[in-house]
Amino acid sequence: MDYLLNIIILGGLYSILSVSLNIASGYAGILSLAHAAFYGIGAYTVALLTVKAGMPFWPALFLAGIFSSLCGCLIGIPTLRLKGDYLLIATLGFGEIFKNTIVNLDNITEGPRGITSIEPANILGFQLDTDLGFLGLLAVFFGLCVISSYLIKKSPFGQILYAISEDEDGVAALGRNPSVFKVLAIVVSTFWAGIAGGLYAVYTGYINPSLFSINESIMILSMVLFGGLRSIRGAAIGAFVLISLPELLRFVGFPEATAALFRQMLYGSLLIIIMYVRPQGLMGTVKLR
Amino acid sequence: MLPQLITNGLIAGGAYSLIAIGYSMIYGVGKFINFAHGELYMSGAYCFYLFYNILGWNIGISILLAIAFGGVLGIALERLAYRPFNKASRLVPLITTIGASTILKALVMFIFGVQTHSLLKGEGYQHALSFANFSFTPIQGLTIVISLGLMLSLGLILKKTRTGKALRATAESRQSASYIGVDTDRISQITFAIGGLLAAVAGILVGFDQNISPSMGILAGFKGFTAAILGGIGSIPGAVVGGFCIGLIENLGAGYISSAYKDSFSFLILLLILIAKPQGIFGEK
Numbered sequence: 379m380d381y382l383l384n385i386i387i388l389g390g391l392y393s394i395l396s397v398s399l400n401i402a403s404g405y406a407g408i409l410s411l412a413h414a415a416f417y418g419i420g421a422y423t424v425a426l427l428t429v430k431a432g433m434p435f436w437p438a439l440f441l442a443g444i445f446s447s448l449c450g451c452l453i454g455i456p457t458l459r460l461k462g463d464y465l466l467i468a469t470l471g472f473g474e475i476f477k478n479t480i481v482n483l484d485n486i487t488e489g490p491r492g493i494t495s496i497e498p499a500n501i502l503g504f505q506l507d508t509d510l511g512f513l514g515l516l517a518v519f520f521g522l523c524v525i526s527s528y529l530i531k532k533s534p535f536g537q538i539l540y541a542i543s544e545d546e547d548g549v550a551a552l553g554r555n556p557s558v559f560k561v562l563a564i565v566v567s568t569f570w571a572g573i574a575g576g577l578y579a580v581y582t583g584y585i586n587p588s589l590f591s592i593n594e595s596i597m598i599l600s601m602v603l604f605g606g607l608r609s610i611r612g613a614a615i616g617a618f619v620l621i622s623l624p625e626l627l628r629f630v631g632f633p634e635a636t637a638a639l640f641r642q643m644l645y646g647s648l649l650i651i652i653m654y655v656r657p658q659g660l661m662g663t664v665k666l667r
Numbered sequence: 668m669l670p671q672l673i674t675n676g677l678i679a680g681g682a683y684s685l686i687a688i689g690y691s692m693i694y695g696v697g698k699f700i701n702f703a704h705g706e707l708y709m710s711g712a713y714c715f716y717l718f719y720n721i722l723g724w725n726i727g728i729s730i731l732l733a734i735a736f737g738g739v740l741g742i743a744l745e746r747l748a749y750r751p752f753n754k755a756s757r758l759v760p761l762i763t764t765i766g767a768s769t770i771l772k773a774l775v776m777f778i779f780g781v782q783t784h785s786l787l788k789g790e791g792y793q794h795a796l797s798f799a800n801f802s803f804t805p806i807q808g809l810t811i812v813i814s815l816g817l818m819l820s821l822g823l824i825l826k827k828t829r830t831g832k833a834l835r836a837t838a839e840s841r842q843s844a845s846y847i848g849v850d851t852d853r854i855s856q857i858t859f860a861i862g863g864l865l866a867a868v869a870g871i872l873v874g875f876d877q878n879i880s881p882s883m884g885i886l887a888g889f890k891g892f893t894a895a896i897l898g899g900i901g902s903i904p905g906a907v908v909g910g911f912c913i914g915l916i917e918n919l920g921a922g923y924i925s926s927a928y929k930d931s932f933s934f935l936i937l938l939l940i941l942i943a944k945p946q947g948i949f950g951e952k
Contacts, residue, residue: 409758456942463700463761467892468941471934474889478934482927592885596765603762642773649766650748653759666758 383509385622387581390516391574392617394523396601397610398570401527403599404608405536406563407543407667409462411595412453412469415476416446416568418590420575422480425493425585430486435499439576446572447565454564458557473595480587492586499580512581519577523570527610530566539563540608543667593642600645604652606662615660620645670801672922673915678807678876680914681814685869686891687898687906688818689862695838695901696858697749699757703768704866705888707744709881711737711867712874713775716784734867741863745856753855768884776881783878810872817865818907825903834858838901886930890917893937899950908948
């Protein structure tokens with residue numbers, strides 16, 4: 379039962395990541411391989427603020443979102459001109475710099491050893507130290523993330539993002555500044571990644587830089603592409619499928635390390651298969667352009 | 668310290684150049700970024716490890732077979748991850764090669780484990796040749812010589828041979844090349860094969876010098892890509908110059924600024940070029 383709960387929680391966390399990446403990648407066409415870095419920025423913000431600065435959980439979590447958004451602007455604004463493949467590589471570079479920095483800022487971040495004994499979340503003095511309690515908290519944030527994503531999708535803002543992903547010059551010609559809208563999409567998207575990171579930190583109580591590697595970024599992007607660009611439901615389904623499928627292997631008796639490798643092979647193959655069979659993804663409506 | 672840093676930069680630069688040429692050629696012909704290129708480099712080194720260290724075959728045969736395997740892997744990649752999508756958006760083959768890269772890396776981890784291995788254990792190749800104020804091992808010297816030799820011969824092939832001309836014509840315009848009777852599918856296959864061969868050579872040379880690990884590909888691939896972009900992607904001389912520049916910048920940065928951030932320098936350079944001058948030094952707009 380605990381095991382099942384653990385998978386549901388991981389699926390929920392990754393759903394927040396894929397649904398939020400979908401805001402940038404699906405709506406605005408900003409493909410990114412840096413999402414795990416923003417996830418990591420959130421996790422490290424909460425860990426450092428609560429463990430080292432003694433800040434309570436809630437303000438730390440909020441700051442995690444804000445700080446992740448700020449970093450999103452930091453990388454987003456200079457790379458606004460880049461499109462498609464170049465942008466993907468530039469975001470990959472940012473992800474590597476993030477990891478490198480965490481590893482090297484040894485005296486603050488504890489380097490590759492990571493940060494331990496992060497306190498569980500609490501609400502009004504109640505510690506959410508059970509999996510079930512945490513699942514409740516996660517469900518609330520998952521709901522908020524989906525609602526914000528849905529509201530953007532239905533709003534004029536979302537329509538402009540769609541238009542930008544189709545024809546950026548056209549949007550500019552109609553008197554809207556595409557850069558402003560793209561940055562806003564990045565801000566929302568990276569905010570939720572930061573929140574997911576903060577939640578992860580208090581859930582496991584332990585984080586280290588290798589948890590937020592390029593592999594994770596590729597996995598989150600795979601979830602979005604598998605589910606289909608622009609589809610919120612697709613992104614969430616993509617997350618649950620990619621998280622839970624490799625777990626089946628463990629039931630058959632494979633060791634955990636093998637299951638992790640199998641997960642990588644699985645999402646690697648899915649990326650290729652989906653492009654062969656259904657380039658718009660499971661529930662998507664648009665193809666990559 | 669400076670002469671030693673420059674020597675180290677040139678040694679690293681030789682390998683980066685070999686990787687960058689592959690990126691550049693594949694980009695030129697296929698108009699997309701082959702994300703799995705670093706994995707071709709890594710697989711070359713592991714293939715040698717399999718033949719030489721595990722199976723105990725002759726070193727020369729192991730080298731040749733490992734290089735050939737790089738070429739075959741390049742061809743397989745072209746067939747599975749590029750050709751079916753060469754009419755789609757250039758993002759599609761980029762995504763499929765991300766997939767291929769992930770699979771290859773996980774496969775190597777599965778077969779050989781995640782730990783590092785050394786290819787030439789105590790076989791006398793690591794004995795450094797010392798000069799006034801710098802030194803390098805024979806293997807490192809060989810890296811520079813072999814990479815320069817390969818670059819020159821590749822340049823000649825591209826310039827003089829029929830295939831080389833067809834390759835350049837395809838890079839110029841795939842459609843026009845096919846109008847004048849160039850088999851563009853065959854050309855893209857040859858391009859991937861050459862890219863795979865060069866990457867495997869680089870992987871083996873670096874593997875001789877340092878240890879090999881399944882994650883060696885992503886970093887080297889990224890630096891090779893940065894080199895290709897710096898020189899102007901699609902340009903072979905650009906890739907060579909870019910490769911040596913990245914090697915030098917990285918080692919000088921490590922020596923004079925911070926060795927802990929050695930790997931970050933190339934990423935910063937990449938971000939700077941992409942923002943300021945995306946066409947690179949030799950590239951056209």
